[in-house]
Amino acid sequence: MREILRAEHLKKYFATPFGPLHAVDDVTFSIKEGSTLGVVGESGCGKSTLGRTILQLHEPTDGKIFFREQEITGCNKSEWKDLRDEMQIIFQDPMSSLDPRMAVWDIIEEPLKIQKKMDKAQRAAKVKELMDTVGIARRIQYSYPHELDGGRRQRVGIARALALDPKFIVCDEPVSALDVSIQAQIINLLMDLQKEKGLSYMFITHDLSVVKYISNEIMVMYLGQVVEKAPSDELFGNPIHPYTKALLSAIPVPDVHIHRERIVLKGEITSPVNPKPGCRLAARCQYATERCSTPQQIVEVSPNHFVSCCRVNELWQ
Ligand SMILES: Nc1ncnc2c1ncn2[C@@H]1O[C@H](COP(=O)(O)OP(=O)(O)OP(=O)(O)O)[C@@H](O)[C@H]1O
Numbered sequence: 626m627r628e629i630l631r632a633e634h635l636k637k638y639f640a641t642p643f644g645p646l647h648a649v650d651d652v653t654f655s656i657k658e659g660s661t662l663g664v665v666g667e668s669g670c671g672k673s674t675l676g677r678t679i680l681q682l683h684e685p686t687d688g689k690i691f692f693r694e695q696e697i698t699g700c701n702k703s704e705w706k707d708l709r710d711e712m713q714i715i716f717q718d719p720m721s722s723l724d725p726r727m728a729v730w731d732i733i734e735e736p737l738k739i740q741k742k743m744d745k746a747q748r749a750a751k752v753k754e755l756m757d758t759v760g761i762a763r764r765i766q767y768s769y770p771h772e773l774d775g776g777r778r779q780r781v782g783i784a785r786a787l788a789l790d791p792k793f794i795v796c797d798e799p800v801s802a803l804d805v806s807i808q809a810q811i812i813n814l815l816m817d818l819q820k821e822k823g824l825s826y827m828f829i830t831h832d833l834s835v836v837k838y839i840s841n842e843i844m845v846m847y848l849g850q851v852v853e854k855a856p857s858d859e860l861f862g863n864p865i866h867p868y869t870k871a872l873l874s875a876i877p878v879p880d881v882h883i884h885r886e887r888i889v890l891k892g893e894i895t896s897p898v899n900p901k902p903g904c905r906l907a908a909r910c911q912y913a914t915e916r917c918s919t920p921q922q923i924v925e926v927s928p929n930h931f932v933s934c935c936r937v938n939e940l941w942q
């Protein structure tokens with residue numbers, strides 16, 4: 626499979642009065658065409674910043690981004706204009722991302738109007754097709770976002786994101802605001818669309834159980850850095866980093882006969898502002914030793930399974 630997106634040593638720092646906030650700090654990954662990379666980690670670890678930096682909604686502080694082998698960091702406005710349509714984003718809360726003063730039809734049609742490639746009749750046909758594709762009834766075309774339930778609202782957000790036939794979509798917590806039963810419907814829709822249209826996703830969530838089925842690979846982030854990355858089955862079957870293990874232990878097990886110890890991380894979360902070199906989890910990690918205060922390397926422990934922990938060899942046994 627060809628690669629659709631690659632980030633190399635990507636960094637995004639925000640200026641604060643106390644020094645630079647390392648929201649994304651040296652992140653490297655690639656996504657194959659037609660596949661999904663799940664990105665997980667607690668609130669504030671930099672997931673949204675990563676997604677937004679990839680889409681050039683934030684300017685990277687350092688590092689490179691490639692879309693289909695073409696470097697997009699530093700590409701000029703007209704080059705970017707063509708690529709931009711192929712990369713879209715779906716947000717967590719369509720209530721705040723969709724314009725409350727626009728009716729469903731106009732929300733979906735707007736990107737087509739801005740693109741100026743279709744006449745009115747072609748746009749109308751496309752909007753109808755998109756409504757069918759995401760499973761919303763034509764009669765809600767006159768409704769406003771606040772008149773819809775969360776699931777329908779998210780379907781409108783998806784229809785809008787699909788309007789320009791993108792190839793790559795950042796899904797930033799697209800189901801986190803929805804009831805569990807609706808979450809499954811939206812995830813199934815996204816998976817069907819992926820198959821049908823060969824889409825590639827970066828699927829961001831703080832909830833590991835949500836990404837299990839949709840992701841081919843999962844990348845776990847902690848305070849701006851990747852601590853572990855592996856194919857989905859491997860990550861769930863053989864988690865190695867203490868942080869990944871803690872995240873996994875928090876997922877409820879459906880079988881009452883299986884007892885799994887919940888790992889609770891104690892201690893202060895390190896500040897992302899001007900962080901010291903070394904593992905950022907160290908202050909909360911039960912395995913921490915002095916070596917953890919030195920810069921950590923990310924190593925491949927088995928094919929395509931990467932871990933950033935100096936104690937990896939001991940923890941892996
Ligand atoms: N525009 C900004 N200016 C300054 N700091 C920012 C900005 N956006 C994000 N941050 C900071 O960057 C860090 C990462 O934030 P980000 O929103 O990317 O995390 P997240 O993993 O998406 O969290 P959540 O799960 O809550 O959505 C946080 O410390 C946040 O406060």
Ligand SMILES: [Mg+2]
Nearest residue numbers: 672673674797
């Ligand atoms: Mg976020």
